[in-house]
Amino acid sequence: MPRPVPAVLSIAGSDSGGGAGIQADLKAFARCGVHGMTAITALTAQSTVGVTGIHPVPGEFIIEQVRTVAADIGVDAVKIGMLGTAETVRAVREALGHIEDGVPIVIDPVMVAESGAVLLDDEARAAIVRELLPLATVITPNLPEARVLAAGAERAGATERGRDDVEDLARALHGLGPANVVVTGGHRDEVTDVFFDGTSVTLLAGERHPDGAAHGSGCTHSSALAAHLALGFSPQEAARAARRLASEAVRDGHRSIGRGPGPVNVLGVAVRAVTPDRLARQA
Ligand SMILES: Nc1ncnc2c1ncn2[C@@H]1O[C@H](COP(=O)(O)OP(=O)(O)OP(=O)(O)O)[C@@H](O)[C@H]1O
Numbered sequence: 437m438p439r440p441v442p443a444v445l446s447i448a449g450s451d452s453g454g455g456a457g458i459q460a461d462l463k464a465f466a467r468c469g470v471h472g473m474t475a476i477t478a479l480t481a482q483s484t485v486g487v488t489g490i491h492p493v494p495g496e497f498i499i500e501q502v503r504t505v506a507a508d509i510g511v512d513a514v515k516i517g518m519l520g521t522a523e524t525v526r527a528v529r530e531a532l533g534h535i536e537d538g539v540p541i542v543i544d545p546v547m548v549a550e551s552g553a554v555l556l557d558d559e560a561r562a563a564i565v566r567e568l569l570p571l572a573t574v575i576t577p578n579l580p581e582a583r584v585l586a587a588g589a590e591r592a593g594a595t596e597r598g599r600d601d602v603e604d605l606a607r608a609l610h611g612l613g614p615a616n617v618v619v620t621g622g623h624r625d626e627v628t629d630v631f632f633d634g635t636s637v638t639l640l641a642g643e644r645h646p647d648g649a650a651h652g653s654g655c656t657h658s659s660a661l662a663a664h665l666a667l668g669f670s671p672q673e674a675a676r677a678a679r680r681l682a683s684e685a686v687r688d689g690h691r692s693i694g695r696g697p698g699p700v701n702v703l704g705v706a707v708r709a710v711t712p713d714r715l716a717r718q719a
């Protein structure tokens with residue numbers, strides 16, 4: 437029987453501060469109207485200020501999480517976020533074997549948190565390039581992540597082009613095997629996402645919210661993109677919708693939660709807490 441709503445799986449890390457990672461992904465899935473599922477790759481002890489500890493989940497248990505939900509519920513799209521170690525990358529590669537061929541896969545090659553904490557080691561970076569990027573429907577690096585991945589591409593002879601032009605970066609990353617590339621714009625002044633499908637480049641422009649709260653913007657973006665693929669949108673349409681939702685989530689973000697860069701708020705004004713005061717006013 438077809439599922440009443442698409443089911444989307446996030447394979448990613450937990451952010452105990454609730455702003456990024458799995459926690460952001462589930463909120464983005466809810467906002468998009470899809471059923472969200474999770475396979476947690478690592479627990480982070482994290483706030484808006486930094487990451488004080490990382491506790492990787494054993495590879496076998498990552499695979500078990502994926503196998504279990506795939507067997508019962510089924511998976512209409514996958515989003516992959518924080519991986520951390522090469523062992524985790526290998527486990528995720530194996531876990532994908534439990535998901536039907538042709539299911540769209542969005543990879544956000546998470547390397548560093550908004551607070552500056554490193555979330556991926558060097559060996560894992562090489563493993564992602566080798567084992568996962570060729571399987572991706574869309575990859576969504578931010579500018580620093582794109583530069584790091586493209587440096588590897590150049591070493592591998594995938595491109596001779598310059599590394600500073602974002603469009604050239606997107607082309608170089610396409611050479612690593614993903615079907616589509618979005619270089620997100622949060623780290624540039626004009627906040628334009630660059631989409632490349634192997635043939636043409638499309639600039640996804642939109643409003644910049646310099647005073648917003650951006651912790652979790654990348655996770656929100658890649659999850660919204662995966663949700664839109666599950667809903668039947670093309671990669672380019674999904675990237676456009678994801679850019680808009682992420683931008684609004686930054687705009688509506690909670691600047692005063694925590695002492696560091698505050699968390700995005702993808703649910704926006706749609707959700708207002710029912711306080712005793714508000715309830716009394718309604719009565
Ligand atoms: N200040 C902003 N105003 C509008 N849109 C933004 C802003 N910052 C980020 N975005 C949008 O959010 C999405 C995620 O981009 P970004 O480059 O911030 O990801 P990231 O750096 O991976 O995020 P994270 O902080 O979670 O690691 C993109 O669509 C981007 O255009």
Ligand SMILES: Cc1ncc(CO)c(N)n1
Nearest residue numbers: 449450451456457518549
């Ligand atoms: C768990 C986790 N995943 C991704 C990011 C990137 O923002 C983060 N800060 N934490």
